[in-house]
Amino acid sequence: MSRLKVEIIPYFDDNFSYLFYYNEDGPKALVDCGDAGPVLDFLERKNWTLDYVLATHSHYDHAADIPALSKEFPGLKVIKPKGEDRISTPAIEVSDGDTIKFDEGEIKVVAVPAHTNFCVSYYISDSVFVGDSLFSGGCGRLFEGQAEDLVTAMDRLRSLPGQTQIYFGHEYTLSNLKFAKSIEPSNQDLLDYIDRAGSMLSNGEHTTPSTVALEKLINPFFRIDEASVIQTIDPNGELSRTNRMAALRKQKDNF
Ligand SMILES: [Fe+2]
Numbered sequence: 001m002s003r004l005k006v007e008i009i010p011y012f013d014d015n016f017s018y019l020f021y022y023n024e025d026g027p028k029a030l031v032d033c034g035d036a037g038p039v040l041d042f043l044e045r046k047n048w049t050l051d052y053v054l055a056t057h058s059h060y061d062h063a064a065d066i067p068a069l070s071k072e073f074p075g076l077k078v079i080k081p082k083g084e085d086r087i088s089t090p091a092i093e094v095s096d097g098d099t100i101k102f103d104e105g106e107i108k109v110v111a112v113p114a115h116t117n118f119c120v121s122y123y124i125s126d127s128v129f130v131g132d133s134l135f136s137g138g139c140g141r142l143f144e145g146q147a148e149d150l151v152t153a154m155d156r157l158r159s160l161p162g163q164t165q166i167y168f169g170h171e172y173t174l175s176n177l178k179f180a181k182s183i184e185p186s187n188q189d190l191l192d193y194i195d196r197a198g199s200m201l202s203n204g205e206h207t208t209p210s211t212v213a214l215e216k217l218i219n220p221f222f223r224i225d226e227a228s229v230i231q232t233i234d235p236n237g238e239l240s241r242t243n244r245m246a247a248l249r250k251q252k253d254n255f
Contacts, residue, residue, distance in 0.1 A: 056131025
C-alpha cells in the first residue's frame, strides 16, 4: 500500500485544514474547512479536484465553508457526524466504528463527543484527524460534553497505536505546553518538547502532526493517571478519575 500523504493548509490565525491522499492521480479528501480560499488556491495550483470533505465538528472555523466547496465540486462527498444538524450541507452521516473506503485504504470513524456532543475523529493509515478534540499538549474546551465524556474521548485517542500521527485543528501548542509545565514542572520530556516546539515555530514550521507516543509523554490530558499530574491537581488523593479530569480542564480554562 502507498503511504498516506497529508498536506497542511493553514488558515485564519491558527487553524489547519488537512488534505490527504495516497496517489496524486487518486481521490483527495479534506478534513475541515472554515475557509475555502486557501484550499481552492492549493488545489488550483496542483490542478487537482476534491472528492471528499470530512467534518470533525460543527464550529464555524471548521465547517463554515463546506458549502463553498460543494458548490465548486458538484461531485463532492460531504461526511459529517450523524445527527449534527448544525452542518446543513447534504452529507453522508457517520457514527462510531463506521468505515469509508478511500482509494487503497479506509477511513475509520472514532466518536469522541466532549468538545461538542457530536465530535468525531477520522483514522486512516496511522494518521488521525482530530479537529478540536485533542491538541498537542492539550485538548478542546468542554463546550457541550461533561468531564466523563472527556475521559472517554482521551482514553479512545490514547489507545491508538503510538506511531499514529495526530493532525489537530489549531496551532495552540506553545500555550498548551505552558499550562502543561505548570502541572508537571519536572517532566523532562515536556521541558525538551517545549524547546523543540519553540524552535520549530521560530523556524516558521508547524508543530502538527504530533504522535500518540509523544502526547502520552507530555499532554496532561493523556496523563491523568500519572503520579506527577495527580500530585498537582489532587494532592490529597481524594478525586475520582473523572473529577481529576474535570479539575484539570477547569484549571486550563482559568489558566
Ligand atoms: Fe471547535
